[in-house]
Amino acid sequence: MANFLSSIRFSDPYFSVLLMLVIGVGMSVAFVLLSQALGPKRYDRVKYSVYECGVDPLTTASVRVSVKFYLLAILFILFDLETAFLYPWAVLFRQLGWFGFLEMLVFLLILLAGLIYAWKKGALEWQ
Amino acid sequence: MEPILFILFGAIAVAGSIMVVTRKHPMASALYLILTLFAVAALFVLRQAHFLAAIQVIVYAGAVVVLFIFVIMLINVPENKLPVERLTALRFLGVAAAGLLILEGAVLARKTTMPGGTAADSGSVQAVGRALFTDYLLAFEITSVLLLAAVIGAIALAKKKI
Amino acid sequence: MPLGNLASVSRFLPELAVTATILLLVAVHVVGKNRQSSASALLSLAGVGAALLLTALQPSMPAVSLFEGMVALDGFAVFFKALTALATIVVIFMSMDSAELSGKSQAEYYVFLLSVLLGMFLLSSATDLVMLYLSLELVSIPSYLLAGYLKGRKSSNEASMKYVVYGATASGVMIYGFSLLYGLTGTTQIAEIGRALATGKAALPLFLAAVMVAVGFGYKIAAVPFHMWSPDVYEGAPTPVTAFLSVGPKAAGFAVLVRFFYTVFASPDGAGGPWTLSSPVDWTLLFAVLSAATMTVGNLVAVNQKNVKRLLAYSSIAHAGYMLMGFVLLTPAGIQAILFYLVVYLFMNLGAFYVVILVANGTRSEDISDYAGLGSRAPFAAVSLAIFLFALTGIPPFSGFIGKVYLFAEVINRGVYWLAVVAALNSVVSLYYYARIVKVMFLEEPAEKAELAVPAFPRALLCLLAVPTLLLGVYWEPVIRVAANSVRLLAF
Numbered sequence: 041m042a043n044f045l046s047s048i049r050f051s052d053p054y055f056s057v058l059l060m061l062v063i064g065v066g067m068s069v070a071f072v073l074l075s076q077a078l079g080p081k082r083y084d085r086v087k088y089s090v091y092e093c094g095v096d097p098l099t100t101a102s103v104r105v106s107v108k109f110y111l112l113a114i115l116f117i118l119f120d121l122e123t124a125f126l127y128p129w130a131v132l133f134r135q136l137g138w139f140g141f142l143e144m145l146v147f148l149l150i151l152l153a154g155l156i157y158a159w160k161k162g163a164l165e166w167q
Numbered sequence: 168m169e170p171i172l173f174i175l176f177g178a179i180a181v182a183g184s185i186m187v188v189t190r191k192h193p194m195a196s197a198l199y200l201i202l203t204l205f206a207v208a209a210l211f212v213l214r215q216a217h218f219l220a221a222i223q224v225i226v227y228a229g230a231v232v233v234l235f236i237f238v239i240m241l242i243n244v245p246e247n248k249l250p251v252e253r254l255t256a257l258r259f260l261g262v263a264a265a266g267l268l269i270l271e272g273a274v275l276a277r278k279t280t281m282p283g284g285t286a287a288d289s290g291s292v293q294a295v296g297r298a299l300f301t302d303y304l305l306a307f308e309i310t311s312v313l314l315l316a317a318v319i320g321a322i323a324l325a326k327k328k329i
Numbered sequence: 330m331p332l333g334n335l336a337s338v339s340r341f342l343p344e345l346a347v348t349a350t351i352l353l354l355v356a357v358h359v360v361g362k363n364r365q366s367s368a369s370a371l372l373s374l375a376g377v378g379a380a381l382l383l384t385a386l387q388p389s390m391p392a393v394s395l396f397e398g399m400v401a402l403d404g405f406a407v408f409f410k411a412l413t414a415l416a417t418i419v420v421i422f423m424s425m426d427s428a429e430l431s432g433k434s435q436a437e438y439y440v441f442l443l444s445v446l447l448g449m450f451l452l453s454s455a456t457d458l459v460m461l462y463l464s465l466e467l468v469s470i471p472s473y474l475l476a477g478y479l480k481g482r483k484s485s486n487e488a489s490m491k492y493v494v495y496g497a498t499a500s501g502v503m504i505y506g507f508s509l510l511y512g513l514t515g516t517t518q519i520a521e522i523g524r525a526l527a528t529g530k531a532a533l534p535l536f537l538a539a540v541m542v543a544v545g546f547g548y549k550i551a552a553v554p555f556h557m558w559s560p561d562v563y564e565g566a567p568t569p570v571t572a573f574l575s576v577g578p579k580a581a582g583f584a585v586l587v588r589f590f591y592t593v594f595a596s597p598d599g600a601g602g603p604w605t606l607s608s609p610v611d612w613t614l615l616f617a618v619l620s621a622a623t624m625t626v627g628n629l630v631a632v633n634q635k636n637v638k639r640l641l642a643y644s645s646i647a648h649a650g651y652m653l654m655g656f657v658l659l660t661p662a663g664i665q666a667i668l669f670y671l672v673v674y675l676f677m678n679l680g681a682f683y684v685v686i687l688v689a690n691g692t693r694s695e696d697i698s699d700y701a702g703l704g705s706r707a708p709f710a711a712v713s714l715a716i717f718l719f720a721l722t723g724i725p726p727f728s729g730f731i732g733k734v735y736l737f738a739e740v741i742n743r744g745v746y747w748l749a750v751v752a753a754l755n756s757v758v759s760l761y762y763y764a765r766i767v768k769v770m771f772l773e774e775p776a777e778k779a780e781l782a783v784p785a786f787p788r789a790l791l792c793l794l795a796v797p798t799l800l801l802g803v804y805w806e807p808v809i810r811v812a813a814n815s816v817r818l819l820a821f
Contacts, residue, residue, distance in 0.1 A: 128299060131292050131296055
């Protein structure tokens with residue numbers, strides 16, 4: 041155990057990530073267990089019935105969603121990918137200089153055509 | 168430290184993917200897929216592939232699985248009508264073939280040296296970016312044409328009237 | 330030494346022309362009012378025509394590697410760029426005449442078509458694994474969209490769906506093979522991979538990688554056993570798209586197959602071959618078996634087909650089998666025979682599909698039984714179809730015969746007699762089903778006697794396809810010379 045602890049490098053940038061992970065998971069688990077242990081327990085029929093804002097549910101909760109969600113989701117993925125490329129570019133912006141700026145401009149201009157198309161077709165609207 | 172984390176996240180990834188293929192409800196599968204993708208992102212971090220890990224979380228766990236979930240909700244098969252998958256001979260054969268491939272991969276990994284990714288920081292955001300915007304510039308720019316075709320294709324397919 | 334990014338742009342004009350046309354198509358569509366006008370088609374024609382002209386100017390340039398080694402500009406790439414651009418031009422004309430596509434929004438269709446063309450340009454010149462994979466996807470993804478372009482038709486949806494599922498699986502297996510190659514060598518440049526593998530001994534992983542990559546390329550050329558998608562996709566897709574898929578992506582698939590395997594798993598003895606296997610993996614035997622299986626399955630299943638598009642799908646599988654014969658020989662003459670065959674195949678196959686479109690415009694049917702009496706109802710179309718079908722069979726005065734002669738001659742020359750025998754038997758089988766359509770057209774009584782009108786413009790285009798099909802059967806010298814000059818793979 042001591043060996044294990046000594047192998048942790050606290051200066052590692054990922055140490056904070058690990059710390060946050062431990063605290064985050066720990067807190068959520070702790071709250072669930074605490075409320076289980078400390079909360080008063082009364083079980084009856086009413087408590088186990090399904091309800092929706094205090095009234096009995098009218099329909100099942102799993103309704104078929106519109107295909108519009110699909111379109112939005114796939115457009116989100118595509119433009120998300122675009123941003124993913126912007127991330128290393130932004131990191132290297134100064135090193136790449138004007139040529140790097142030009143490279144990204146071409147990339148974005150081609151994708152801009154897609155954005156304008158989506159806009160014109162009303163794909164970004166919720167009719 | 169590293170071997171322990173590797174085994175931990177590797178186990179999560181394997182367990183998660185087994186859950187993905189064995190769950191009855193597709194929604195549960197999709198949620199386990201997110202877990203698997205996060206675990207794989209952690210494995211990428213352990214191999215110093217930081218950029219890949221970030222992309223894995225942003226694009227795959229963040230966007231692709233959301234699309235999966237929307238599609239599952241769009242098709243919305245009621246619980247009692249979910250197809251029951253039978254254990255046919257073909258499925259056993261598939262599992263056996265997959266097992267053979269994994270075994271083969273393990274044997275290969277032990278027997279052959281793989282010099283790939285020699286530089287220590289080849290997975291950092293800076294290194295990937297430098298490769299992307301110099302050596303692989305053409306591939307980067309062509310990606311935009313592929314994305315453009317995909318944007319137009321998605322709208323052309325999903326819109327009732329284009 | 331590869332050229333840098335900026336220096337490469339001036340040698341990348343055909344690709345730039347196609348990209349610019351794609352952007353213009355979107356721009357014109359966004360500001361324009363009429364979605365069904367032929368403006369998109371004409372704009373695409375101009376763009377692809379410009380790309381073809383710019384490609385025609387390229388052979389004089391010395392072979393170079395462009396964009397830091399992403400793509401090669403050599404005789405081989407130029408040949409395939411010209412071939413695929415020509416096929417695209419013919420398909421644009423076919424699309425303008427197709428009743429299936431009229432009334433649909435046009436711009437998107439041509440954006441997809443031109444994206445595939447750009448993908449084919451890059452696929453035939455890619456020399457880097459990353460570029461290779463990307464261009465393969467650029468060919469595939471818009472192809473899925475094209476196959477499913479008739480949203481209201483169930484078979485079109487099915488075609489698109491099956492195409493996506495098979496395509497995604499094949500490219501997944503292929504990229505796993507790529508990752509093995511990268512792992513073994515630590516580089517994505519195929520020339521460097523070839524050099525690194527030539528010194529090593531890792532036979533088992535290499536064989537695994539070769540098989541996995543063969544899955545991806547085999548899927549693109551629809552070789553058995555990766556052909557299962559093609560009959561359903563060919564039948565369900567709009568006919569001009571079927572014609573396009575059976576010629577364009579198939580040709581580009583052969584281009585990448587030759588370039589990849591001849592660079593990674595073989596090394597040339599001097600400039601322009603012949604090649605020798607550089608690793609202990611004998612993939613030529615594997616592909617020889619695939620070739621025999623491909624032509625046999627294609628031809629045998631074609632015999633029983635009732636739908637013309639489905640029949641032509643199996644026939645195109647069989648033709649991929651014939652062309653694979655030239656691939657396994659590792660000689661320049663074998664590659665030259667493939668290149669020549671692809672030119673001939675372009676004319677005869679597009680021609681056959683064009684007649685199918687014209688007949689379907691009149692009869693709304695693609696069943697062979699509805700071709701009964703076509704000889705009297707539409708003699709011009711029937712005679713053209715007969716020419717294309719006999720050429721596809723490979724009967725002497727037609728160009729298909731010369732194409733086969735070059736392939737067979739080199740197979741026999743290299744002593745692979747069993748393959749030649751299989752191919753000869755297959756040609757006999759193919760005569761049966763091609764001739765059956767001709768028999769139905771000219772000897773059977775039609776259910777309906779009314780004349781099928783073929784307008785003047787389609788007649789002219791049919792002539793333009795039929796004349797080379799006939800002419801290349803008697804005077805093929807210039808084309809074979811171009812093919813011979815195009816067997817120039819960039820050596821590093």
